[in-house]
Amino acid sequence: MEYLLQQLINGITLGSIYGLIAIGYTMVFGIIGMVNFAHGDVFMLSSFIALIFLLALSQIAGITSLALSLFIVLLLGMVLTSLWAWVIERTAYRPLRGSFRLAPLISAIGMSIFLSNFVQVAQGPRNKPVPSILADVITIRQGENYTVAVSYKQILIVVVTAVLLAAFWYVVQKTPLGRAQRACEQDRKMAALLGVDVDRTISLTFVIGAALAAVAGLMFMIYYGVVNFSDGFTPGVKAFTAAVLGGIGSLPGAVLGGLLIGLIETLWSAYFTIDYKDVATFLILAVALIFMPTGLLGKPEVEKV
């Protein structure tokens, strides 16, 4: 029982990170129907940006307050990662819009390879250790032979994720920007007829997705205590899986999918064998898609004609 509780805590933490990345996939897919394969690498890039800033702040700027430096790292990381995503969209995707369907997809794969190689060359291929932060734990429950504990970093990850998702949900549902985004998603031509700058809205979609991925990158770095240039691939594919499982194009679906994938992966590792955790994740995806091809929340809207 205690063991299960602990795994649930771990799974939700991991799932939060996947959920944050998954939103970037699902939003971009929703608005231009493209799977942005470089999104996982943008996430990886953001974890390096976070590490560099974290070290710079403590070593060079000499900021000793952890909360302050994490906050600065978060903000700078979001801004810089967004800038990357903006440039990527302008150079690698926008020129190909209106070309055949596969062109931007191939360009995205190319961008993914470019980003991971760029980081490999610039930062070296070895794992970069991250100074351990927020590793203290709170004991929730003392079992007979097992102690349930939640670490500060887990709390930080879940709380920051929840706050950001709420803010993000507000932007999408209640602001003119969010409305323009949803309008572009449903009918780009009509949105333009109503004065929406479609190109700008698409750019902003990439930027917002990247900002959320940057948060995930910082969390990932803190959680695992190590970053590597190849870290974009597996979490990227898992987050993409989460988006598909939740119903690609659906924002709540992306979050739900992320949590489910996190839980499945953690529980499988805890009760079966850790070597097959990725197999289990993707197997459940395959089964889910056979019986629910549109994902969990991606129900096609019933429309009267």
Next chain:
Amino acid sequence: MSAPLLSVENVSAFYGSIQALKGVSIEVADKEIVTLIGANGAGKSTLMMTIFGQPRAREGRIVYEGRDITQLPTHEIARLRIAQSPEGRRIFPRMTVRENLQMGAEIDGGQHFEADLAKVCELFPILAKRIDQRGGTLSGGEQQMLAIGRALMSRPRLLLLDEPSLGLAPLVVRQIFEVIAELNRQGMTVFLVEQNAFHALKLAHRGYVMVSGSVTMSGTGRELLARPEVRAAYLEGGR
């Protein structure tokens, strides 16, 4: 006559290699109702969309308020206070009626939203009842009213209406034509595409007839109504 509000000069447009408009010229003066009639596939809706640069005119030019807008991006054309209720209505299906109307008001930042919402709901009371319903769940007629309402939300100077009577009950059609006449009395310029030629020509000050991508006839609404070839082709079901 002073310079027209909108003039389409010798415009040709293509879908891929298919020519949809063949040197079309049309003028719409300020505070006029102008109608364009023609059979299915004549290019009427294409002309409406070409005014917005979708597709862009390959030859000729489009002048609005004395300014050449042929190459302007679509969203900037919308910001010149030209609004369109397009073919197929194009309601955002997963947005509520209110949000659809908000999209219409976006170009001036939604500052007149509440006042204009009240006006639109007065013109089409059914929209007030459906205000929190999703656009996709509305009936065809309700969607048509929403599309017109959405176009009105931007306070347009020129209103383009593409087949506002399509698929509507006769009573509703009459109501919509009354609304168009009323808007025109208040000073709005209307360019109307219709298959319902009889109603449209009776309402309009002037009309054009389009046949396979070219304008073949023009004149006042009354003149066109009296022309035997118009009667034969568009008013008597081809009998």
